[in-house]
Amino acid sequence: MVLKYLIEKEFKQMRRNPIIPRLILVFPCMMMILMPWAANLEIKYNNLAVVDLDHSALSRRLVEKVASTDYFNLVENAPDYGRALESVERGEADVILEIPRDFAKSLGTGRLVELQISANSINGTKGGLGSSYLSTVVNDFVNQELGGTGMARLSVLNLYNPHLNYKVFMVPALLIMMLTLLCGFLPALNIVSEKEVGTIEQLNVTPLNKFVFILAKLVPYWIVGLVVLSIGLVLSAVLYGIVPSGSLWLIYFFSCIYILTMSGFGLIISNYSATMQQAMFVMFFFLMVFILMSGLFTPVRSMPDWAQWIAAFNPLTYFIQVMRMIFLKGCGLTDLWPQFGKMLCFMSVFAGVAVWSYRKTNA
Numbered sequence: 001m002v003l004k005y006l007i008e009k010e011f012k013q014m015r016r017n018p019i020i021p022r023l024i025l026v027f028p029c030m031m032m033i034l035m036p037w038a039a040n041l042e043i044k045y046n047n048l049a050v051v052d053l054d055h056s057a058l059s060r061r062l063v064e065k066v067a068s069t070d071y072f073n074l075v076e077n078a079p080d081y082g083r084a085l086e087s088v089e090r091g092e093a094d095v096i097l098e099i100p101r102d103f104a105k106s107l108g109t110g111r112l113v114e115l116q117i118s119a120n121s122i123n124g125t126k127g128g129l130g131s132s133y134l135s136t137v138v139n140d141f142v143n144q145e146l147g148g149t150g151m152a153r154l155s156v157l158n159l160y161n162p163h164l165n166y167k168v169f170m171v172p173a174l175l176i177m178m179l180t181l182l183c184g185f186l187p188a189l190n191i192v193s194e195k196e197v198g199t200i201e202q203l204n205v206t207p208l209n210k211f212v213f214i215l216a217k218l219v220p221y222w223i224v225g226l227v228v229l230s231i232g233l234v235l236s237a238v239l240y241g242i243v244p245s246g247s248l249w250l251i252y253f254f255s256c257i258y259i260l261t262m263s264g265f266g267l268i269i270s271n272y273s274a275t276m277q278q279a280m281f282v283m284f285f286f287l288m289v290f291i292l293m294s295g296l297f298t299p300v301r302s303m304p305d306w307a308q309w310i311a312a313f314n315p316l317t318y319f320i321q322v323m324r325m326i327f328l329k330g331c332g333l334t335d336l337w338p339q340f341g342k343m344l345c346f347m348s349v350f351a352g353v354a355v356w357s358y359r360k361t362n363a
Contacts, residue, residue, distance in 0.1 A: 046130045048095050049088070049096045050098075051081050071130075088118070097134060099115060117131045117134050174232070183262040184262045184265065187221050187263045188267070191358070217263075267354040269283050289314075318343050321339050
């Protein structure tokens, strides 16, 4: 009888909270209907830069063949390899196809010709599959055009992650996951826990400014996040031998902005939540969307257009770009101005809404 009463009480408490029943319905629908289309491992729309040193009709047909597939988007016909590599460093190109001089003549006479594919392998899966797709297209073209009589050998160069080491791709992602979960969940449970135990009422009767109150809530998680980041960087160096190629201080600088962003978002949820259970459900809902729609595990360019629009309004998207560009490519602040501006906007909006949404009279 006691067990039955307790079970009934829990269901009644869940029904009284209008948020939880909605989340129970919306969350599985979103995960099962939307996510399989958005978070997929199929690599599409690699941005391709071509270095055509042959300038023959055959080489032009090869470029047209590659560009006509669903897997590549031709963004540049570079005059030399150095110019194409600059496009990769700026993030404008993912793969480089270099066609050598005398390409058509060599294939026509049956001589061996070597083409070079250079793939940006910061994302090891994307780099490996992109170069594999391009190799398949080139080989099919040679067989179709020349009836299999020509011989083409492809040499593949994986930039920034030459051996396609999965740990090199995953370590920055794990650091981001730790900061996201820690600096998102803990603040989300902070104010609402004080509401439940009643200590918030003692603060509400004081003349404490709400800006100071929210700032006092943000600073501890800001410090905790930096400590966790430091521990993660030390472990990545000691256990895996992976250290940032760029400035360590730049990583801390952008991490400070991101920690305040996620902490502010967590406090917004805490301000509007009546119970810890509600805050946990809401935060889990948003974090799943942030993580799966950010490019943390699957490339954003491979998502459909509507999913890319969602990713554009996701603060995690830009922090992932920053971490990988600094960690693997060694980029400096001049290369990260677009991400810096967007992350600063997210931080200002979330922190501002956290201050505005806190109401002493409604606590």
